[in-house]
Amino acid sequence: MTWLELGDGVLARRHAELDLTTGLVLGAERALVIDTRGDREQGAELAAAVRAVTTLPVTVVLTHAHFDHCFGSAAFLPAPVLAHPACRAALERTGATQRARWVAHYRSAGNRATAAALAATEPVPPDPAPATLDLGGREVLLVTPGPGHTDHDLAVHVPDAGVLFAGDLLESGAPPDHEDAHPLTWAGAVAALLALQADTYVPGHGEPMTPAQARAQHDELTTVAALARAVAAGELTGAEAQARSPHPGVPWPRRRDPGPPAVS
Numbered sequence: 001m002t003w004l005e006l007g008d009g010v011l012a013r014r015h016a017e018l019d020l021t022t023g024l025v026l027g028a029e030r031a032l033v034i035d036t037r038g039d040r041e042q043g044a045e046l047a048a049a050v051r052a053v054t055t056l057p058v059t060v061v062l063t064h065a066h067f068d069h070c071f072g073s074a075a076f077l078p079a080p081v082l083a084h085p086a087c088r089a090a091l092e093r094t095g096a097t098q099r100a101r102w103v104a105h106y107r108s109a110g111n112r113a114t115a116a117a118l119a120a121t122e123p124v125p126p127d128p129a130p131a132t133l134d135l136g137g138r139e140v141l142l143v144t145p146g147p148g149h150t151d152h153d154l155a156v157h158v159p160d161a162g163v164l165f166a167g168d169l170l171e172s173g174a175p176p177d178h179e180d181a182h183p184l185t186w187a188g189a190v191a192a193l194l195a196l197q198a199d200t201y202v203p204g205h206g207e208p209m210t211p212a213q214a215r216a217q218h219d220e221l222t223t224v225a226a227l228a229r230a231v232a233a234g235e236l237t238g239a240e241a242q243a244r245s246p247h248p249g250v251p252w253p254r255r256r257d258p259g260p261p262a263v264s
Contacts, residue, residue, distance in 0.1 A: 001013060001014060001015055001016070003024070003049070003114065004059055004208070005058070005234065006161065006163045006200050006202070006208060007056060007158070007161030007162060007200070008161060009138070009164050010023075010025050010163045011023065011025075011027075011053070012165075012202050013049060014023075015042075016036065016067075017037075017114070018068050018070070018205065019173060019174070019205045019206055020029075020035070020038070020068055020204070020205055021035060021207075021208075022046060022205060023035065023156065023202060024050055024053060024057045025135065025138070025140055025156070025161075025238075026053075026054055026138075027056070027134070027135020027136040027137055027140075028135070028136035028137040028138070029057075029136025030056055030057050030058070030059055030133075030134075030136055031053075031056040031059070031135070032133060032135060032140055032156070033046070033050055033058055033059070033061070033062065033076060034060075034061050034116060035062060035063055035069040035070065035167070035204070036060060036062070036070055036072035036073040036075065036076060037068065037069075037071070037072035038065075038067050038069075038071050038072060038073060038102075039066040039071050039102060039114065039118040039119060039120075039121045040071070040074055040075060040120065040121045041072075042072045042117070043071070043072020043073060043074060043075035043076065044075040044105055044180070047075040047076055049104070049230065052144050056239070057079070058100050059078040059080045059133065059135075060073055060081045060082065060126075061078060061081075061083065061129060061133075061142060062081065062082070062083040062087060062154070063081050063127050063140065063153065063154050063155065063156075063166075063167025063204060064083075064084070064087060064152055064153050064154065064163070064167055064252065065090040065091040065094065065122070065149045065150065065159065065223045066150070067098040067102060067118075067166070068181075069204065070083075070123060070124075071099075071118065071121050071123050072121075073123065073124035073126070074122065074124050074156070075119070077124065080127065081124050082126055082127055082128070082129035082142070083126035083127075083128070083129055083152070083154055083218070084126070084144050084152040084153065084154040085128040085152075086125055086152035087126055088127070088153050089129075090150065090151070091123055091125060093125045094132045096205065096238065097233070099119065099121065100115070101214035101233075102118055103118050103119045103139070106118065106173060110206075112175075115189060121236055124206065128175045129142045129190050131144065137227075138154060138158070139159070140157065141156070141157040141158075141159065141196075142154055142157075143155040143156070143157055143164075143192070143196070145188075145190070145193055146189045146192065147185045147186070147190040148169045148181065148182060148185060148186035148188075148190065149168040149180070149181055149186065149204075150168075150180050150181070150182075151180075153167055153168070153169050153189060154167065155167060155169060157184070157196050157198065159196075159208070160199050162199030163198060163199070163202065164193060164196060164202065165202045166190075166201050166202060166203055166204065166214075167203075167204045168203070168204035168219055169186070169190055169191065169204075170193075170201055170203040170204070170209060170214055171204060171205050171206060171214060172203045172205065172206025172207045172208070172213070173205065173206035174205065175246070175247045175248060176204065177249070178248075178250045178251060179249065179251070183221075183227075183228040183250050184225055184228050184229065184232070184253065186221045186223035186224070186225065187218055187222040187224070187225045188225075190214070190218045190221055191218060194211070194214060194215060194218060197211075198216065199211070201214040202245050220246040221247075222249055223245070223246055224245055224246065224247055227244055227250075227252075228250070228252060228253055230242070231252045231253055231255065232253045232255060233255070234255045238252035242260070
């Protein structure tokens with residue numbers, strides 16, 4: 001694992017586990033870490049990698065509450081840990097369930113070291129992120145584009161470098177994960193990121209993306225949204241919509257209740 005420089009003082013780090021991509025943004029006075037990996041040992045590895053690059057004080061921003069992006073945050077304390085205002089509640093609501101599920105997954109896969117590290121990890125509840133962060137000579141925008149991959153996605157835009165860290169609103173190398181998704185609005189959230197006109201879009205998993213690659217995924221999400229509207233309107237069943245969907249595992253909405261028949 002090595003740092004990939006995307007711009008002056010803007011780096012991404014690829015991780016073999018779940019093909020996760022984390023970020024590091026350097027200012028004159030502070031450094032910003034974007035996502036912290038999936039357990040306390042993975043977080044410690046990332047913290048050491050950050051310290052190999054910079055000795056600046058660190059702030060952490062989490063893109064969302066899925067364990068692989070945020071369970072490593074304790075390694076960065078006492079640094080501030082920030083996220084979408086709804087991320088803390090999501091983490092408190094789902095953290096224990098996520099941990100139990102993935103500990104079982106790693107044990108069944110024979111990866112006992114990762115299972116043990118995750119079982120011993122307590123996630124750090126984040127504080128609400130402001131709209132901007134001043135890193136000293138560099139302003140970073142913290143963008144909340146609306147429900148998409150989750151109901152609390154947050155993206156990090158570095159305007160002076162033309163780089164945007166999208167979290168799992170975008171994914172490279174595999175279809176986006178729809179388990180907790182909002183299929184009716186995800187395309188709109190990505191459209192809000194495209195409107196920022198970054199030169200490079202960093203997904204939560206996989207290689208950095210060009211604007212054209214990000215637009216192509218937006219087009220797929222637009223197709224999913226149209227299918228979801230058809231399901232909600234009763235024009236398609238969920239099975240019919242899934243057969244036409246560019247992505248697997250979409251949580252199709254329920255058909256809207258038309259209400260009682262009109263009285264003549």
